[in-house]
Amino acid sequence: MLVVSAHPEATSVTRQLADISVSTLVKQGHQVMESDLYAMNWKAIYDASDFPDRVSNERLSFIQESAHAYSNGYQTADVTEEQRKLAEADAVILHFPLWWFSMPAIMKGWIDRVWAYGLAYGYKDAGNRYRYGEGGLAGKRALLAVSVGGPAVDYGPRGINGPLDQLLFPITHGTLFFAGMDVLPEFALYSTGAYDSEAMAAGAGAWRERLAGLFTDAPVPFRRQNDGDYPDRHVLSENILTNQRGLTVHTIPGSREH
């Protein structure tokens, strides 16, 4: 188990939920690893210093240097350590506040730097042959636990912000499922800007319930690239959800409302 969190305030909703994750899973006998990104002073910016040994010292290509660093053991120690945790984990929970409908920069920088070529993309150095359901993180579960300042109604099917699952699609589908993970439906607490201790207790209870299903709940049925739905590995077969388009066609209908 790996619990990643991105909030500097120990009493924040985000960090309280992360603490619950750790204590609950430890109590259940799981080996729990933590990455409290603010406490670790995680380096968010992906740059030349991520590549102490370069393929080219003249021109910085992130893909080329990531491949070189990952496959030859030239990554920085902080990145290697996070990848070690990922390798040992059978599930990963990402706790973060929703800032501008996405992750805080510190957590995006965790993805940018740790999701290396050869691990999370370019698996087996085979381009996009393995992605979306297969890849270096296959077999692991992933779950987002998001603290949302605004009210739930704004994130409903016709809410003004857009539905939360579609706003998070670049993360759930494009980042976690892309690398092979089984992604559970996201957990969210809303209106957390106005949380009092009663609301927090209710939210904590709801989170404990979701945590109990971490290893048994059904993942979001995103379509796997190599199971036949994408005959050319790029475009959804015209026989599936014919005439439909957009993010939602990449989820098998039935278990989730869109």
Added chain:
Amino acid sequence: MLVVSAHPEATSVTRQLADISVSTLVKQGHQVMESDLYAMNWKAIYDASDFPDRVSNERLSFIQESAHAYSNGYQTADVTEEQRKLAEADAVILHFPLWWFSMPAIMKGWIDRVWAYGLAYGYKDAGNRYRYGEGGLAGKRALLAVSVGGPAVDYGPRGINGPLDQLLFPITHGTLFFAGMDVLPEFALYSTGAYDSEAMAAGAGAWRERLAGLFTDAPVPFRRQNDGDYPDRHVLSENILTNQRGLTVHTIPGSREH
């Protein structure tokens, strides 16, 4: 004019397009400001050091401290300077490579820190009264110029990654339009991982053409919160696109395919 870019390599597609933006607009007589985030060593992580004078030294609430810092002049100098550039700009172009279907962390951190309470949200200290078409950045144009490593087909209406405009919705709608900006359809170059000088020349030409329409092209017709489509300011009127749901209902149909 403000040109913001997020790539450390001067010869990258991202930076080449940003250079074209600057030189073209200068030639046209515009006053052009630049924020080359890597060159500026921009601080990506939004944390306690953003608030030298605190409402509460015990508990860090970003919203509360952002409001206090913005309205009382307690922000850090780097944030104040970016807000000054924004205030002077009539248009903002964001140049970035698409990393995990979103911005690099350094640019997300520019948004996280610069998009302050009182400016980009909580405008006039009136909660969500002014947002989506109104707010502190109203009257300014915004345009994303994105370098995409993968092929265009993956981002088509039924492409496996999802359509680019929907993947970018948290930025175009949720960040730029939220704060009041008129957002132009995003510009993208694809398969940039394999760019040679010929492809770069073609991409540069396409970008020059789009730049020429910066002040004349029609913005994406996102629905404004306070123009009647959201009677309660939260949910789209049931008389509009009845029975439809998802991100796309927030754009007035007609000018854009979804």
